Amino acid sequence: MSADLLELRGVHKSFSRGFRKRVDALQGIDLRVGAGEAQIITIAGESGSGKSTLGMLALGFLTPDVGEVRFRGRDVGQLRGRSLREFRRSVQAIFQNPFSAFNPFYPVDHVLRLTLRNFAPGQDRAGEEAGISDALGALHLNPDVILGKHPHQLSGGQLQRVMLARAFLLRPELIIADEPVSMIDASLRAVVLANMLELRERHGISQLYITHDLSTARQISDSILILYRGRVVEAGSMDQVLDSPQHPYTQLLIQAIPQADPTKRWLAPLDRQHGEAADADGGCPFYQRCPQRMERCLAAVPPLYATPADTRAACFLHETGPAGPPSSTTAHPFTGTQAQVEDDAGAPGNQAPGATDHGRPADRGPA
Numbered sequence: 001m002s003a004d005l006l007e008l009r010g011v012h013k014s015f016s017r018g019f020r021k022r023v024d025a026l027q028g029i030d031l032r033v034g035a036g037e038a039q040i041i042t043i044a045g046e047s048g049s050g051k052s053t054l055g056m057l058a059l060g061f062l063t064p065d066v067g068e069v070r071f072r073g074r075d076v077g078q079l080r081g082r083s084l085r086e087f088r089r090s091v092q093a094i095f096q097n098p099f100s101a102f103n104p105f106y107p108v109d110h111v112l113r114l115t116l117r118n119f120a121p122g123q124d125r126a127g128e129e130a131g132i133s134d135a136l137g138a139l140h141l142n143p144d145v146i147l148g149k150h151p152h153q154l155s156g157g158q159l160q161r162v163m164l165a166r167a168f169l170l171r172p173e174l175i176i177a178d179e180p181v182s183m184i185d186a187s188l189r190a191v192v193l194a195n196m197l198e199l200r201e202r203h204g205i206s207q208l209y210i211t212h213d214l215s216t217a218r219q220i221s222d223s224i225l226i227l228y229r230g231r232v233v234e235a236g237s238m239d240q241v242l243d244s245p246q247h248p249y250t251q252l253l254i255q256a257i258p259q260a261d262p263t264k265r266w267l268a269p270l271d272r273q274h275g276e277a278a279d280a281d282g283g284c285p286f287y288q289r290c291p292q293r294m295e296r297c298l299a300a301v302p303p304l305y306a307t308p309a310d311t312r313a314a315c316f317l318h319e320t321g322p323a324g325p326p327s328s329t330t331a332h333p334f335t336g337t338q339a340q341v342e343d344d345a346g347a348p349g350n351q352a353p354g355a356t357d358h359g360r361p362a363d364r365g366p367a
Helices: 051-058 081-090 109-119 125-138 156-169 186-201 214-220 238-243 248-255 338-345
Strands: 006-017 021-033 040-044 066-071 091-094 174-178 206-211 223-228 231-237
Touching: 006 051, 021 051, 021 231, 040 051, 040 186, 040 214, 051 174, 051 206, 081 091, 081 109, 091 156, 109 125, 109 156, 125 156, 156 186, 174 186, 186 206, 186 214, 206 214, 214 238, 223 238, 223 248, 231 238, 231 248
Parallel strands: 040 206, 040 223, 091 174, 174 206
Antiparallel strands: 006 021, 006 066, 223 231
16 A cells, blocks of 8 residues: 555644743644545634644645654655655645735746746746646636736736646645635635636645635535644544534534524624633643533543544543444545544544545535
8 A cells, every 4th residue: 555645643833932932833633645536635723723834834844843744655854855856846835825926027927937947847938838828728727818917917816726727737646725715706716616626526636725714615625624722623524524513613613604694693703712721731722612611621632532423523522422433334434444443443542534545525516
């Protein structure tokens, strides 16, 4: 069996605040992206939950304090020379602000040509033109409309799709997209999401989709990890987590989504009065904000337990619940075979099961 495409093992990352204080951005994160069938995995959570830090670690832009980030079995921090260049080619990034990704003094095709010259040198002008036109066409962009234009002459949606074309130029195996549609008009978000789906379906490119928008995540993702203060609090298939959330934080996130119905009141947002309180006693980090908190939560940080919804949730409410897979005899969609799920259930950890297997639920297109 080939090594996983990307794997994070027990990753911790902290940043300094002032001279002596450090803030934990990620704590004990395990994540695997399989090397088989392409999949889209969402990393979701509120601001400050560690989503972007996870993406930066996966891209090799940051190094973990503890743990490893591995690409096809090799530690990303140890890659050098040709191996590092191959990693950079295979794992591409799409960032939140498309306007800051371009140099305003150059036309947008400058970044496309620069990408080819850095990672696919030796092509003549005709070869570059053909490759750029093919990449733009794959994103349903007209080269005659796009090429030669400066960034201010294109819309945010067009610029973000050009960045997707830049990533696609290199035929990567994984794209890490950090809030790629949050700065785009709502009318254009569906277009970019459809492009991302097409990269998975037609070209076999897996993606980590980092977002706080659960509605867009549901449109394109196969599985989801919910982060809170640097920890995975719930993980599973997209439909199972959103249709039957098992962690109190996930439940409150979904309840806070406004509905397009004026007769239904928007539920109160999460109580942030104690949101910054430190869990100095080593208890559950969500304790102060949890409507179902109990004394047990102060004793230790809960691991990820199997839930009746066939997901994993870091909550002691599921400590005595069913620990195995559902009654179905089919392979578990996130941890491999049924036997593996039963083995894992005896010693639950803070492992994100949403990316360990190559199976996925039925395909979904944008609404």
